[in-house]
Each structure stands twice: as C-alpha cells, then as structure tokens.
Amino acid sequence: MTGFALHLLRHGAPDHPGLLMGRTDGAPTPEGIAACVGQAADLGAEQLVASDLQRCRLAGAAIGARLSLPLIIDARWRELDFGDWDGKASEDVDRAALGRFWHDPDTNPPPGGESWRALVARVSAAIDALAPRPTLVVTHGGAIRAALHILCGFDHRQLWSFDLPYGVLLSLCVWPGEPPSAQIAGLYP
Template sequence: MVALLRHPAVRIAPGICYGRTDVPLADGWRQSIPALAASLATIAAQHIWSSPSSRCATLADALGSRLTLPVTCDEHLTELDFGAWEGRAWDALPRHDLDLWAMDPFAFRPPGGERGADLIARVSGFAAQLRIAAQPCIVVSHGGPLRVLPELLCDTPPSLLATPPLVGSLRIVTARRG
C-alpha cells in the first residue's frame, strides 16, 4: 500500500501559479499532524518519500518524526515546472496558451517550463521503483505528480486531465507489484 499525501495549504495569494516555486506552508498546518499520523500508522509504512520542495519536505519530516520513519526527498516528486508562468496569476496568463495546454497537456510546454510528458516520464520511474520494492510507504508530493501517480502505481495509463487531489488530501493506493 502507498499513502499519497498532497501538501497542506501554502502561504501565497489565491490564484497564483506556483509549481516549482518554493512557497512555505500556511500557518496552522501542524494542527493536522496528530490525526494524519494516526491515519497513516494503519498502513505500517516503512518509509516516507517526499518532494524536496519545503512545503512537502517540512510535512514529511514532521510525519517522519511522529511515526519514527526515515524520510527521503526525491526529485521525481517535484511539481510541474511552469517556467515563465511561475508566480503569475492564472487569470493573467494568455488565454491562447491555456487553451493550447488544455488541448494537449501531454505535449504543451509553458514558456521555459516542462511538458506533461516530462512529468509523466519523471513520475513513471519513481512509480516503477515503488512497485518493485512492494513495501508500504508514504509519498508527500504535489497536485501534478499525485494526479498521475495512482494510475502509474496500478499500471494503467495516467491522465493529465484528471482532477488533482485536494490540498492536504490523503489517498491510499494498492500498488500493482512488479
């Protein structure tokens, strides 16, 4: 079993694109740790994997301390790189570019950013490692990687158009072995 956890809310204005931008967690995030740790204890995880972004690594470290589990940051779990869109309001981005992205999220690349295909390739390698290890673990990451990771763990085609998990949400997936 793999527990997929999206980082809690961050300290940034609503409606801002912040993929790779390292933004801190919003105040009050620690209040959720006891209940979250209690839920996660039920899967008997052996390890916590985290995006190196502080909004994920901070949470992973707090859970690791609480559950006495090792934490490893892995670049494969970073959020999609939105390039020149980083730090800009979604409403201020060119409508034409957003339409192109919606038509082909696999091939579209924001200016200076990363394609959806790049995200899938990056997360696929990580998912393959988890499937081979076949050990219960916790993964703390972002909406982009967590949008495709459940399908990759189950060996089904991922969709970049799937709804990303909510901020702070937890999902347990039974990974297919191999």
C-alpha cells in the same frame, strides 16, 4: 504477487495559495503541515518519501518525527515545472495559452516549462524506485495525477476531473511489475 499500500499526500496549504507553483519553493502554513500530519496518523506507513520542495519536505519532516520514520527526499516527486508561468496566478497568464495547456499539456507545455510526458517519466522513475512496502509520499497535485496515469491508466483529461485540494490523501494498492498497476483504495479530503 502481493500488492503494497501507496499513500499519496498532497502538501498542505502554502503561504500563497492559488498560484501555479511548480518549482517555486513556497513555504507551507503551520495549519497545512498540521493537516498533513493528521492525514498520516493511522496509515501504517513503513517508508516515508517527500518532494524536496519545502511545502512537502517540511510536512514530511513533521510526519517523520511524529511516526518515528526517516524521511527520504526525492526531487522526482516535484510538481510540474510551469516555466514562465511559475509563481503566477492563473488569471495573470494568457488565457488562450493556459487553455491549450489544460487541453493538451504534452503538446502545449508552459513556455520554458516541463511537458506532461517529462513529468510522467520522472514520477514513473520515482515509483519504480519505491520498495514494495507500505509507503507514504508527500507530494504535489501534478505528481499525484501523473502517478494515477502511470498506475491506473487515466489520461490527462480524466485526471483534471479529480479535485485534489491541499492536504488530500489518495490511497492505492500497487502491484509491482512491468508496467506496475494499482487500484484506488480511498480518497480522503
């Protein structure tokens, strides 16, 4: 079986960085969009997908215009919904509750928010929907971590050790199947 390239690009810097932005639809900065366009320039993507939130959607549209690729919007690539914490700075959230979440996000999801298991199921469905050809997905840090869990088998504790700054590009070689698997081909800040 032949693998295909899957490039996961975290959106560029939003207007208000450092917040727990799940469903919060913060605008990207022009510099953040430009950083994403720069990362996408030489990937050879044949399919372009983005989360429906504007910090990904606008970067995806700029990339699509630059590469002459149609943009597919897929809400399954959204960030984890932080519920009552959404849009807040981490220092404005109860430290003990936030610590429990980082330790075990499935058992201790944000109040009114999404569990790790729900995020993984959503991203898994999005991965399964991809055509097996070189693909670029403009998405969020949590969705990238969920994809690594699904495709490479990392658990959530291992995934928190990855620094995924705004505009980071993670390239994988994916082998479709049940379950799919992947090898990390590169991580580009």
